[in-house]
Amino acid sequence: xxxxxxxxPVAVCHAGPGGYLHALPGIRRKTMVHGARTLLAxxxxxxxxxxxxxxxxxxxxxxxxxxxxxxxxxxxxxxxxPGDGWMIPGGVEHRxxxxxxxxxVEVFSPVRADYLP
Numbered sequence: 001x002x003x004x005x006x007x008x009p010v011a012v013c014h015a016g017p018g019g020y021l022h023a024l025p026g027i028r029r030k031t032m033v034h035g036a037r038t039l040l041a042x043x044x045x046x047x048x049x050x051x052x053x054x055x056x057x058x059x060x061x062x063x064x065x066x067x068x069x070x071x072x073x074x075x076x077x078x079x080x081x082p083g084d085g086w087m088i089p090g091g092v093e094h095r096x097x098x099x100x101x102x103x104x105v106e107v108f109s110p111v112r113a114d115y116l117p
Contacts, residue, residue: 061087073086
């Protein structure tokens with residue numbers, strides 16, 4: 001039996017120093033790859049930076065690769081260290097304080113149109 005053919009083309013991304021956008025002071029974002037329903041982004045966050053309180057309709061699932069972040073999600077504080085992960089439902093207010101230079105990887109669903117290259 002043949003495997004089913006994908007409904008969308010395959011997409012891959014290779015590591016490299018280019019492609020980062022300055023999203024906010026001290027925050028650089030790179031859209032790595034996206035499909036029909038998900039988008040993968042890498043964030044490089046500088047110590048002292050803040051992502052202010054905001055919300056968006058997309059669900060946000062992430063993983064802290066390195067550094068130290070404090071998330072405020074729906075009013076609760078969450079101290080995040082390397083190896084920690086999170087899921088923020090769409091429409092939920094959240095902010096991030098960057099306590100050390102950090103790298104985070106996040107998946108958004110559905111695809112965030114404002115993150116498309």
